[in-house]
Amino acid sequence: MVSIVTIPHLVPPREYGLATMSTVVFGLAEMFRDFGLTSALLRKGEVRPEEATFLFWFNCAMTLGLAALLALAAPLTAMYFREPLVAAVMLVSLVGFVADGLALQHRSLMGRDLRFQALASIDSGVTLVQFVATFAMALVTHDVWAIVAGFVASKLLGAGLTVVVSRWRPGPPRWLPGARSLFAFGANLSIYTVSVFVSLNIASVLIGRYFGPRDLGQFNRASALQVLPLHNIVSPLAEATLPVLARLRPRPDLYRRTYLDLVRNLNMVVLPAAVLAFFAARPVVTLVLGPRWAEAGQLLQALAPLVAAPGLGYAANDLFITQDRSAELRTLGFLELAIRVGGALAALPFGVVWVAASYSATTIVVVLVRIAVAGRTGPVTFKDHLAAIAPAVPLALGVLLGCGAGALAAGRLALPLAGAAAAICLGGLAAGGLLGAATASSRRGLAELAATVRGQPVED
Numbered sequence: 001m002v003s004i005v006t007i008p009h010l011v012p013p014r015e016y017g018l019a020t021m022s023t024v025v026f027g028l029a030e031m032f033r034d035f036g037l038t039s040a041l042l043r044k045g046e047v048r049p050e051e052a053t054f055l056f057w058f059n060c061a062m063t064l065g066l067a068a069l070l071a072l073a074a075p076l077t078a079m080y081f082r083e084p085l086v087a088a089v090m091l092v093s094l095v096g097f098v099a100d101g102l103a104l105q106h107r108s109l110m111g112r113d114l115r116f117q118a119l120a121s122i123d124s125g126v127t128l129v130q131f132v133a134t135f136a137m138a139l140v141t142h143d144v145w146a147i148v149a150g151f152v153a154s155k156l157l158g159a160g161l162t163v164v165v166s167r168w169r170p171g172p173p174r175w176l177p178g179a180r181s182l183f184a185f186g187a188n189l190s191i192y193t194v195s196v197f198v199s200l201n202i203a204s205v206l207i208g209r210y211f212g213p214r215d216l217g218q219f220n221r222a223s224a225l226q227v228l229p230l231h232n233i234v235s236p237l238a239e240a241t242l243p244v245l246a247r248l249r250p251r252p253d254l255y256r257r258t259y260l261d262l263v264r265n266l267n268m269v270v271l272p273a274a275v276l277a278f279f280a281a282r283p284v285v286t287l288v289l290g291p292r293w294a295e296a297g298q299l300l301q302a303l304a305p306l307v308a309a310p311g312l313g314y315a316a317n318d319l320f321i322t323q324d325r326s327a328e329l330r331t332l333g334f335l336e337l338a339i340r341v342g343g344a345l346a347a348l349p350f351g352v353v354w355v356a357a358s359y360s361a362t363t364i365v366v367v368l369v370r371i372a373v374a375g376r377t378g379p380v381t382f383k384d385h386l387a388a389i390a391p392a393v394p395l396a397l398g399v400l401l402g403c404g405a406g407a408l409a410a411g412r413l414a415l416p417l418a419g420a421a422a423a424i425c426l427g428g429l430a431a432g433g434l435l436g437a438a439t440a441s442s443r444r445g446l447a448e449l450a451a452t453v454r455g456q457p458v459e460d
Contacts, residue, residue, distance in 0.1 A: 003131045004224050008289045010138035011146055013221070013296075017213030019147040020220045021081045022090045024201050024208075025073065026097055029066045031194045033101050034059050047112065052168070054176035056105040063101025067094050081208050085144065092148055096155030103159035106166040112243045115166075122161045130154035192326070195333030199340035199366075203359045206344055207352055215352050221289065222299035222356070226277070226306050241315045245322045255322075256379035259315065260388045261448070267311035267392035268442075268449045272399040274308035276428045277301075279403035283410075283421040295352075302356035309363050312389065313371040323378050332373060336366040391445030395436040402431025 008016070034055070071091060078087040110119055134150030204223075208216040241262060248255040278301055285297030320329045340362045347358035375382030406427030410420035436442040 005288050007134055007138055008221055008293055010142055013217030014214045015144040016217035016220045017208060018083060018085055018089060018144040020204055020216050021083060021086045021208050022093055024204050025077050026093060027201065028197055029070055031197050032066060033062050034104060050176060052109060053171040056170040057173040059104050060102055063098055067098050070094060083213060089144060089148055093151055096152040099159040100155045103162040106162045106168055109168050110166050114243060116240060118165050122158060122165060126154045126158040129157050192329040192333035195337040199337045202341050202344045203355050206348055207355060211352055218295040219299055219352060221293060222296040222303055225300050226303040242318045242321060245318050249322050252379040259380055260384055262315055263385060263388040264391060264445055265449050265452050267389045268445045270311040271308050271392040271396040272432050274304055275396050275399045276403060277307050278304035279407055279428065280421055280424045283417045287417040287421055298353055299356045302353050303360055305360040306363055309367050313367040316371045316374045319374045319378060319380055328373060332370060339366050391441040394439035394442045395432050398435030399428040399432035403428035
């Protein structure tokens with residue numbers, strides 16, 4: 001959060017847009033790096049040493065091969081976005097991409113072994129170093145190279161720490177008997193992840209191409225604020241979900257209860273947060289980032305529904321993976337790609353804000369489709385999902401009423417930005433708390449969330 005608040009005062013929107021143009025390409029390459037084999041192995045109850053070794057060498061080969069392709073694609077990417085500097089940004093960023101890929105298997109095994117305290121320590125140190133490197137360079141250059149410096153420094157440090165802390169060492173490279181089944185599962189999963197990645201990033205690709213780096217920079221900062229709950233709350237929980245569900249698969253009742261507990265706890269946070277983000281986006285972003293980022297506040301308002309999307313179905317992918325349903329994921333990927341790309345193209349003539357709003361709307365649609373398909377078979381049904389979401393609804397409704405009243409009062413009293421932001425946020429939190437406390441299901445959900453945070457069992 002400190003990085004998001006401070007760096008934009010030193011680096012203008014256009015420079016963020018230039019960095020995002022290369023980030024999209026690197027993100028696509030990351031989808032191919034392990035070809036879905038990591039998830040193919042993690043879905044199993046046990047991973048043999050020879051399987052982990054095979055995957056390590058496969059990741060290394062894929063990382064180096066993709067790095068070569070990215071180097072060749074750098075000039076073409078710059079031509080597509082009509083920004084020559086993007087090629088140089090990509091070539092320098094390749095250092096971080098390669099380092100991250102070589103440590104991918106070490107991190108995956110740490111996650112499978114549930115060593116989340118060690119992973120959290122590594123990630124905390126990496127985040128701090130990335131901020132310091134970016135901030136220091138921004139004080140000097142005030143351009144895209146500050147963002148690149150933070151990216152490369154964080155990837156190098158993260159890879160080094162992961163390899164050292166994991167204490168795992170691969171054996172000599174050799175072919176793995178039975179690898180064909182892993183590749184079959186991984187191929188389906190890769191098709192899905194690539195389809196989802198393209199559909200998730202189509203907005204950035206179109207904005208960068210047709211509106212330029214400045215508007216893309218505004219969209220990038222709005223997206224960064226929107227994904228704060230995802231990175232800080234959802235991602236750590238979801239990282240633990242796959243290895244845990246893989247172990248619980250032979251016990252359907254416990255498998256189902258564990259998954260629904262995650263969904264219920266997530267929604268108690270992200271559903272009210274989405275409502276709060278919608279109302280508070282404009283005054284808070286302008287107040288914190290400054291007037292030149294005013295468009296980012298409008299874009300964050302359009303992206304606010306995405307804050308709720310992870311609670312609806314972020315971990316639904318793990319249901320497919322742990323139940324060996326990768327073929328269904330592949331088909332879903334094509335469907336989601338068509339929905340999101342179609343929505344973005346339809347909104348393109350109306351401007352950047354409409355593209356962002358279309359991105360939000362189509363994401364909610366595809367998440368609902370995903371959990372509906374996931375619930376067709378297996379221990380967790382679509383009705384189970386809806387029941388797990390229900391306790392958060394009164395809380396979100398209270399936030400809606402409180403934020404609306406706060407916004408109305410701020411407008412009538414002509415409050416300054418700080419006063420308007422305070423009125424909206426405090427009104428939303430107060431009304432959400434009151435209505436949540438007055439509803440039995442919400443009280444129960446809040447009690448479960450508090451017990452989970454404290455690491456205590458929930459009493460009936």
